[in-house]
Amino acid sequence: MLARRMWVRFETYHDVTYFTPESLAANAATGSRGGWAGYFGTRAAPLGAASPELVTALFYTFHPAKVARAVPAVWATASPQRYLEARLAGADAALRRMLGDDVTGPEVAEAAALAREAAEVTCTAGRPLAAANRALPWPEEPHLVLWQACTVLREARGDGHVAALVAAGIGPCEALVLFGADTGLDAEYLRGARGWPEASWQRARHALADRGLFYGGLTSAGAALRADVERRTDEVAEQPWTSLGARHTERLRVLLTPLTLRIARQNDALKVNPMALDPVREMGAD
DSSP, rough: OOHHHHHHHHHHHTTTHHSHHHHHHHTTTTTSSSHHHHHHHHHGGOOSSSHHHHHHHHHHHSHHHHHHTTTHHHHHHSSHHHHHHHHHHHHHHHHHHHHHGGSSSSHHHHHHHHHHHHHHSOOOOOOOOHHHHHTTTOSSSSHHHHHHOOOOEEEEHHHHHHHHHHHTTOHHHHHHHHHHHOOOOOHHHHHHHHHOHHHHHHHHHHHHHHTTTTTBBOOHHHHHHHHHHHHHHHHHHHHHHHHHHHHHHHHHHHHHHHHHHHHHHHHHHTTOTSOOOOOHHHTTTT
């Protein structure tokens, strides 16, 4: 599906926000203590000084206690505006390193214009993180315009994915159990990264087993449900590309591909963000 082919590209460009050395350093400069505090501060900042309950609800797969260790303390460390400045500075520095001289090239400028158009026509109804990010002022430099557009598109897709999980009756911890079983990512890593106690993880597994979705791994029904959630996520993420039009969407795909492959390969070398999809493999399947 076209929405999935575009996702792997704008997700990779957006991901420099959180996991690159430059972004981590920019977050630390706010006074945040630890990578997760910087993550919650920078990702939630478009919402204003959001409560831990709101952040937990919107980010979905984090245990409430993990969020509460960072929020609202991050707002005492630095204002949401300061976190917005930090994430823009981190993304700027990371993209300049990763793309080199091409960061100011005509291809980036053209991609930025097309991606901004896609972001501006994206429906944000029922998509709070996408709406909050799109309400921010646009940067002036094209590589940062492209980054902000990718961020809006990424959060719009994520909001839609949460809606699909809710509609399927899959809770936050259950979503992680199914995701890990489907992708082969280590369950202990996922549990720790999102802050879920072992008891909560086991309850989620038992709840999924009671529904016939999980038994030491995905059942056929579990795999079908996971596939249906992904299909629904893709379906509701098609709208920007339908609005942008086939010719412009294809041109954006062509422009983004070499940029995001360069970023993905450098991320692989640094073992950045192991929870992310594999862009090199995914784009190789196009």
